Amino acid sequence: MGEVFLAEDTLLGGISVAIKFLSQTFSEGKMQQDFAREARICAALSQQSLHIVRVTDYGVSENGKPFYVMEYLCGKSLKDLIPTPLPIFIAVCRQICLGLQCAHQGINIDGKIYPLIHRDIKPVNILVVPDPILGQLVKILDFGIAKFLTTQTTIVTSKSFHGTLPYCSPEQLDGNELDSRSDIYSLGVMMFEMLTGQKPWQPETDFFGAWYKAHHFQPPLTIADVNPNLKLPEKLNDLIMACLAKSASDRPQNLGEVLKILESITTDGAKEKLSLPSTLQPSASTPQVAIPASPAFPSSSSVHSELLPVKQACKKLMWPKDKPIQEIVFPQLVDTEQGSVTGLLLMMSLQNISKYNSSMRCNQFIFVTSPHPMLLWVTLLYSQEFGPKWLPCYLDMKNSHNHKIVSSLAENERYPLIFFTLEAPNFCANVLSSYIALDQRQMLKKWVEQSQSLPASSYLQLSKNLLKQQYQQLQSRMLQYVAASGSIRQSMYY
Template identity: 35%
Template structure:
């Protein structure tokens, strides 16, 4: 085609004055000739173009290599084929395509539009060319779903046409935010598509769901009914708030509770809230029923319904509000709010209820007082012996126990209780009644010397206290008589060596008969039956007491940890203790304290482990402040090695902190302690609804109760790094749990400028709130340090 154009150009331009310029005026011919002679071929071509001599103009434009103008000239000259060829050489495929279309060559036109990226025009031309599927696919890609549907229809693909109808409806539904009234056209398309799907067995559910979504609920439910799917039909009626129809269907299916719920909904629509509340209650929807009765200002009925719903706290509050303290007390008791229950039972003199609630909240002092009032003195003594020494009423409990023992004429035991209550205090107006009662016990036992010694302390504070003068006079008289050798009044006694020792002996509940100090423990052991000989106490904490002990069997020194009474008395904790300790015992690594043995000795649960003669990192930080960075790196490297070993075996420590990592005195070997045991304390304390402790080192996910993995240990390790680098933990006051979850830690370098930027980066990355943003493993931390050092 290009050769043809060139030939034309040669024909017009090759013979000088013999140009075929018929139809031009003589002036125009002269102008063209002049321009050519002057070498202005472009000007000559433009002059010919303006004179509508398009073929001649095209030849000149081709000569001067202006193909775009040549193409335009050929098009105007009616030479479509030549124009198309020229448009292609210029890359103007859109115009080439349009010319093909004018020639009726729609497929060629469409292909040119594809090349040009004019997708919409290509689809239109494919449609004109009868290639409807290809047109439909392009329209679909362009999002022109209406035209895509039409093309799929023309292609005979009904399924794809319906799919387009569905998409049109879904798009309109989203834009209208579910407001069906404004998308009637889309609904009509959806219904048409649904009808098609219903006719196709495999697409039945899709069709019904589409009907329901488009608001054709009756049709959707009827379709399910016709298909025998009555439950789904009822649900459609219910969702469409066609409650009567739904209720009837549920009744037909023998589902009275669901039917009652629908009747209740219908009653609410009609404004009959009382009937609705009753129906909801009969349907088992107690919470909704109770709320309706609350709206109706019928708190008594609401309370009864809350009770049936097992929402005991709400029921209790309402019963209390209307003055039904008996039911309120029982409801509070059921909700485990024993304190309020006990107070309400006391208010109505329900002693049995008050006793039960007091026992529920483990208020043993209150239990003891109630049992005394009921005359159940032996039970009262047992209850009072269980009052925690930390309880501010512990002294009163000891005194009351002494009073009971006095009544039972157990004078020696009463004396011990009174002196335990007195303790190491100096005599004063608030405690001389204890001395008076203790002296009275000694007098009743015939120990007048001890009585005189005690009663004289009372007189110093109050010379007129009760019958102190008479008792003092009697004691003095008896002592004087004894001193002159009267054998009649002399009687043996079995006193303890001192009042203070008596207090120690009495104050401990029977369940706690494990001496606290190591010398006491040794004194109670019979060496012939046990493997471990206790040498000295070295530490105590939430888990229990740690002793330095000798393994008699293997003749080696071990650290011997005995489970605390709180954990020992909890079966769940004991089970966890044994399982976690055995799992930890499988960890054999130079940076982890080796567990040698786990078991029971003399009724005590114990762990025997490697004894480390050294100090914890916490002790070092407390004594000397921030560590040199070389030591920080040493601790970090070896901590990571030990933790990585454990993590590789599926063991997460859960309680990494400076107090759980030791450095040996001799070679500074690093040892991680207490693997897995933090979970024992946590589980037990959760059972007792007590806080685990101040969470200086806890990860956000640990505070929130989420699932833990090795990255929780990495967060705690980050806290420990911060502490070693700065001398303090990142958060040490205020709401620590909130800070760990939400507050960014301060810059370690702002607290200690000698901290390197690299170490600060390690700390910050380890302390990220989201586990995914931290180091993925301890190995990654070590590699990070190596990379920065390299």
């Protein structure tokens, strides 16, 4: 459908992005409007599901080619993981279904619900990325693009058809109006291939007519025919064959039905903790939001002994006299026996402090280079009972004091969250810690160095407004990671 380029977003501190230029060239304004509408819907969808690649921008080039900008993900195509071991198969299929289900349920834009059908589900459109919590994180690519390309032609033929023939539903090949059951058919083809390494049909040629005949009239092979040694739960075998039904009414009617069956499968492999092949083990550069699983920490005893002096130093702090007595948050360098560390001071009522004593903590940082270098540091406290508590800090990176604060963050695995009571005498009631992943610390160090050579600007507020826009998107992403972590809870105390 086009070409994909690796690029850097200079406005957001040089982070890597992927830009896809579609092969089709626009010749009229209406096509540009249609593309803008589809791209806007897809961008909104990508903020709703962790399992759909995030779209951050879109437009049309000077020569009329539409493009859209996506997050850059370092992983493997699902095509490269076929055949797939059963435990990984179940985990990957479940995440694919969750992403598709979100799209099929629709996106609310300006009060109207827009359901999306992918129309081109296949292994090369599924990316599997190492993840510190899930083991593997599944991302669906190219949502809505197949629909956009198809709507630009009125007749579906072997020349104008947009899709991938081995994975197309019979109704898609007929050019009929599609619903979610068409994606379920494509999912069935892909699940069959994931387990067996082959497609359910083997037509004589790869031309449109041969695949049309296969999808409409030829029964699919059975998994047992292709691989007699593969022992599958009967429920799973029946599910895949049901997804491959010629008539949409004979398939599962929605992804909820598929998910229910996948989650009911209780093979020994599915019960165990899933692990990736060595080629997909998490690397330091992959996490988008740092929510470490427990293996990322040293043993509890070493954490307590190492960080006890930091807690003791924080407990001695007084609320700064130049700060108002209200619910605010700000960073401050804290002197300890081991040197200065950056702490996050916040004031809350004693009752609210107790609510977040055993909360999950995670963080993320965003940096803009222009018009004025500025960093957004976001800490999230999350309680299953009380929900999220957001702690954002905007730091002017042309300020030398902020350089010291960020440099300290880059040098330490953790920073203290220092809770002061809103009630008099405004004492330090608790100290918690938040972990910073290695890749984030490396990026912070890079940003400090970069900001020193960047020019200052009088448009500091504009940079802050840009970060506020990113903050809204970031909140959704961080909450999705918290939800995806399930029962993993970070409750490490100093």
